[in-house]
Amino acid sequence: MDYPIPRRPGFDPPDEFAALRATAPVCPVSLRHGQEALLVTRYDDVRAVLRDHERFSSDPARPGFPQLRPVVDRKAAPGSFLVTDPPEHTRYRKMLTGEFTVRRMNELRPHVERITRERLDALLAGPRPADLVAGFALPVPSDVICLLLGVPVEDQEFFSTRSRAHLNRSLTADQVRTALDELHAYLEDLIRTRRAAPGDDLVGRLVADPSLTVGEAVGMTVLLLVGGHETTANSIALSVLALLRDRAQWEALAADPDLVDDAVEELLRYLSPVHHGVVRAVAGDARVGDCPVREGEGVIASLFAANRDPAEFPDPDRLDLRRSAKSHLAFGSGVHQCIGHLLARLEMRVALRALVTALPDLRLAVPFEEVAFRFDAPIYGLRSLPVTW
Structure with missing residues (x-):
């Protein structure tokens, strides 16, 4: 089976995920560079992989690390805490923890x-x-991350187009590399x-640490800039579309906006915007569920499949804004x-x-049926969402 599995317009994962959960919860798949990996689809197994x-x-230099991007990552770039292991990951993460506390939010x-x-207001005043x-x-979310990082808002279009290219898996490796270099x-x-x-913003506080190199600061900021607006922007647009498609859900929130906080958790579970999953290299012989995995193999933990697992979320393909969904992944x-x-x-x-x-x-x-979905990135979303009122 080739991976990623093609999507069809809508919010549901490919039908293959349900079949795999039932019959082959740890399934061999073929990736774009000719590599083989193991796709994990059950909630308990995905959670166990992520926590071990x-x-x-998470280190791409490890044998077997699954390569989903057009650009093959042979090693982690400086500061890229998303693809580093402790203790290096711990060092980077510690520098940022204070910026994302409940108090800071x-x-x-x-x-x-x-x-x-x-x-x-600008939307309402427009056509x-x-x-x-x-x-x-x-x-x-773009304005918010600009404010948080200290990036001029007038540069928003520049980093937005480059970050989308960085995540666009339909582009060539050269196109992705050019966008990332810029x-x-x-x-x-x-x-x-x-x-x-130095300024009173996240970047200003980050670079005040003399132990952090310029390269490390760049790598950390790239992750924050890309992740800080792309995922949330897609989640907001997808949430609105899901609610408008099921008009009763939208009307329930309009009648009682206090439902929004819990509704956001259910929307995140139901939509699972990071739809290609999280990749890991097996660093020591282990078991995933009943399946042994060997050092040097690669694993793809599907967040989408896990969040639609009926063993954790009864009737998982139904959007239920009153569901207790805080255990989603x-x-x-x-x-x-x-x-x-x-x-x-907070932003959602x-x-x-x-x-x-x-x-x-x-x-x-x-x-x-005319809404254009964008599935050519690890974080799926909408190309546009035409609305009126």
Whole structure:
């Protein structure tokens, strides 16, 4: 079986996932570079892999590390804490932990609400139909991450297009490499400027640490910049589309916006935007469920399949905003759980609450079948979302 498995328009994972969970929960698959790996689809198994960082390594230099990107990663770039193991990962992560605490999110909330209100006002003042992706879902988290990092908002389009190219798995390796080189050059200039004149922002505080090299600071900032807006932007747009498709769900939130906080957890479970999964190299002989895995093999832990596992979430293919879904794995688990998960939750909650409050009669401006999904990236989303009110 080739992997990734092709998607069809809509929110559901490919049918193969359900069949694999039932009959082959650890299944050999073929990847784009001719490599073989093992696809893991059951909730308990996926969670176990993600939490065992000693036997399942995030380091691309390890034999068997699954290569899903057009560019083959032979080793982790400096600062790329997403693809490093402890203790190096611990060092990088510790530098950022204080920026994403509950306390910090509470301090940031008024700014997120202001940005959301400004973007919503601009949307309302513009023409109808409107594209909710370009006019709201993408700008809100982009503005927030610009504020957090200290990146000028006027450079938003530059880093947005490069980060999307970086994640676009339909592009050639040369195209991806060019986009990433341009992003690195931009951030290196920003970081050198901050070192010369520190500011009260995340990058300014990061580069104040003399032990951090410019290369490491660039690598860390790339991850924050790309992950800090792309995933959340797609999650907001997909959530709105899912709610509008099932009108009763949208109306329930409009009638009681206090439902939004719990609804966000169910939407994250149901949508699972990181749809290609999380890759690991087997660093020591282990078992995944009933299946032995050997050192030197590669594993793909499917967050999407795990979040639709009926053993953990009864009737998993139904969107139920009153479901207790906090055990979902949309942000991963273990030491590599998304460091910005609290920020993503905050942005989604504020954005959805603002929309259902200000636009209770929001509706699609085209038939659902005409909405263009974007599946050519590890984080899926929408190319556009035409809406009116």
